[in-house]
Amino acid sequence: MSGHSTYEPKSGVEKWLDTRLPIVRLAYDSLVDFPTPKNLNYWYTFGGILALCLGIQIVTGIVLAMHYVPHVDMAFNSVERIMRDVNYGWLVRYMHANGASMFFIAVYVHMFRGLYYGSYKAPREVLWILGCVIYLLMMATAFMGYVLPWGQMSFHGAVVITNLFGALPIVGQSITTWLWGGFAVDDPTLNRFFSLHYLLPFMIAGVVILHIWALHVVGNNNPTGVSVQSKEDTVPFHPYYTVKDGFAISVFLLMFAAFVFFNPNALGDAVNYVPANPLVTPAHIVPEWYFLPFYAILRAVPDKLMGVLMMFGAIAMLFILPWLDTSKVRSMRYRPTAKLYFFIFVLACLVLGFCGGKLPDAHVIPGLTTFQLLDADLNSMVWLSRFAAAYYFSYFLIILPVLGLTEVPLAQPLSISAPVLSHPAKAPVGAAASPEKRG
Amino acid sequence: MLRKVYVFAALGLALMAAPALAVTTQVEPKEIHWSFEGPVGKFDRGQLQRGYKVYREVCSSCHSMNLVSFRNLGQKGGPFYDAEYPNPNDNPYVKSIAKDYQVNDIDSETGDVVQRPGTSADRFPNPYPNEPAARAGNGGALPPDMSTLSKAREGGSAYIYSILTGYKTPSANLKVPPGKYYNPYMPGDVSGFWSGDMKDVPEGGFIAMPPPLVAGKVTFDDGTPSTLEQQASDVAVFLAWASEPKMEERKAFGVGAMIYLLIFSVLLYVSYRRIWRNIAH
The missing domain is CATH 1.20.810.10 (Cytochrome Bc1 Complex; Chain C)
Incomplete structure (x- = not known):
């Protein structure tokens, strides 16, 4: 919190510098006394x-x-x-x-x-x-x-x-x-x-x-x-x-x-x-592993320009996310439904990464040919990446906006200290009584 | 061609005029244990020396090894390292190996192109003057440079070993083009040359290199029986060294670094527990 600075210059040099360029104060407030x-x-x-x-x-x-x-x-x-x-x-x-x-x-x-x-x-x-x-x-x-x-x-x-x-x-x-x-x-x-x-x-x-x-x-x-x-x-x-x-x-x-x-x-x-x-x-x-999810989105779209736009769109989602999520509750600890969708989202990203490293026509389940859907077999990496990409975008554009309005979040603690102190397993048992026996 | 499938929507690829890619297949490289595997694995010095002999007597007639100098042979971790000669340029064994090669140079007096015996500082000379010459000498195929070969192939040493020992007489249904050889470990697509049932197209591809090694082709100085497998694994190890000459130094450094970090982590964890002991969190 950018509150009042508690820095007190001790030596003469620090005092001299602090009135001219408070750089030590900046470092102190940022890395030493920053309340976390x-x-x-x-x-x-x-x-x-x-x-x-x-x-x-x-x-x-x-x-x-x-x-x-x-x-x-x-x-x-x-x-x-x-x-x-x-x-x-x-x-x-x-x-x-x-x-x-x-x-x-x-x-x-x-x-x-x-x-x-x-x-x-x-x-x-x-x-x-x-x-x-x-x-x-x-x-x-x-x-x-x-x-x-x-x-x-x-x-x-x-x-x-x-x-x-x-x-x-x-x-x-x-x-x-x-x-x-x-x-x-x-x-x-x-x-x-x-x-x-x-x-x-x-x-x-x-x-x-x-x-x-x-x-x-x-x-x-x-x-x-x-x-x-x-x-x-x-x-x-x-x-x-x-x-x-x-x-x-x-x-x-x-x-x-x-x-x-x-x-x-x-x-x-x-x-x-x-x-x-x-x-x-x-x-x-294939690109390096860290680009594979985006590569999968790019290849999931049959049209090149659309593919490029979707790929950059996937990153753009992150930029507008603060205004897409309508829930006032920050932590998903207290949003059980959102939590579930979040873990599916993580899975979708991993699936996209997996698909990005494979040939689009490769079978997801080896040896199984199902039926041709539009331009590729349903059992192919390209269809899997389409499903995952669809989820990726839905997560940002549908799930988070709608969920914030419809879900019933759990009760949040009144303060950060409240759950810590009320949780018996986490209380520092014996800390006050005999600190010398710990650590 | 049933086996040929169109790679769908490789959008970037589309511009590169390579929209149709065949399905390449290959047999997984043979599983073989190497002495240099694992965090403390080292090259077997004898194997490196034998491998060098295979390279010298067989491979080097077609394959260059542009990035390796003679002095590398005598450096720490190399096949002919001798603790008596910390500067590998002085290693007499390395010097005599270098001297056996003729390298191109310019006569400083006349400016004429001359040949002189190699020195420890020289690189291994290229067997061909240029790429077209190398291709002309090998039916249009370019023998790849061997300096990074081992790390430039999926599977590394196991792949090289498998290729060298994996040549197979193909079934009569496979029409091998002239100047090519069938090798199941070589990635490729031979469906266009297959006249049998399309479900049984053999895995693997064609390679332009004739089977280079046969039993007894290289006589090992240490008396090791010169089987095909021995030659192949020795040269695979030598090539692993040639692509990663600093591997032993790297692993030794790594063991020290890991021990240091481990101790450091434990100390930090203990400090963390001590500092936080009075804070409920």
């Missing part, structure tokens, strides 16, 4: 994890840029040279490549958490939209970064995605040519992608600052969704959440390290270790 609801669970640690992910990507990325050569004839070999000849280049490059996946794992958990606990609702709409902007920038950055090693999937992925703009009527072809810097994906494309791939993370960092600023104006949401009412409900961010986030970050890093050191190529496509060849198209062009 005391009931945040581990789903709330992903904000800190994401900040770390961004830091890792920027630091490793800057080092990689010192060795990488953005040229169609040299890019692939320069990446391999980093892995073979640069000191700890393999570490830096694998951290960066897997770091992108970790970043998306964390951001998806962070977003689903926001959806579940209603963190997009008033007064956090701007906070949520800033998060959506970060997500959009992340997608652009990740896509352009994937093009840089100039492997087969880099190249053909770039061709497919940039060609999407060609679906726009009248201006499509001109826009595509303008994006390419020529008449095909080539050296100019690679160069601008490199330039933008270096630029966008700093824009992300800028929006992250706005995101945190917005967070500190309205304060954290919490699993009950009930607003903070008194000091009783909160603890200072430091040390309570620095240590909790720190623990979560450390566990997250364990998973991160397991990939980097023992399975560095598990999340990537093997074909991307074949140098790009415009004349040979890989058998399956």
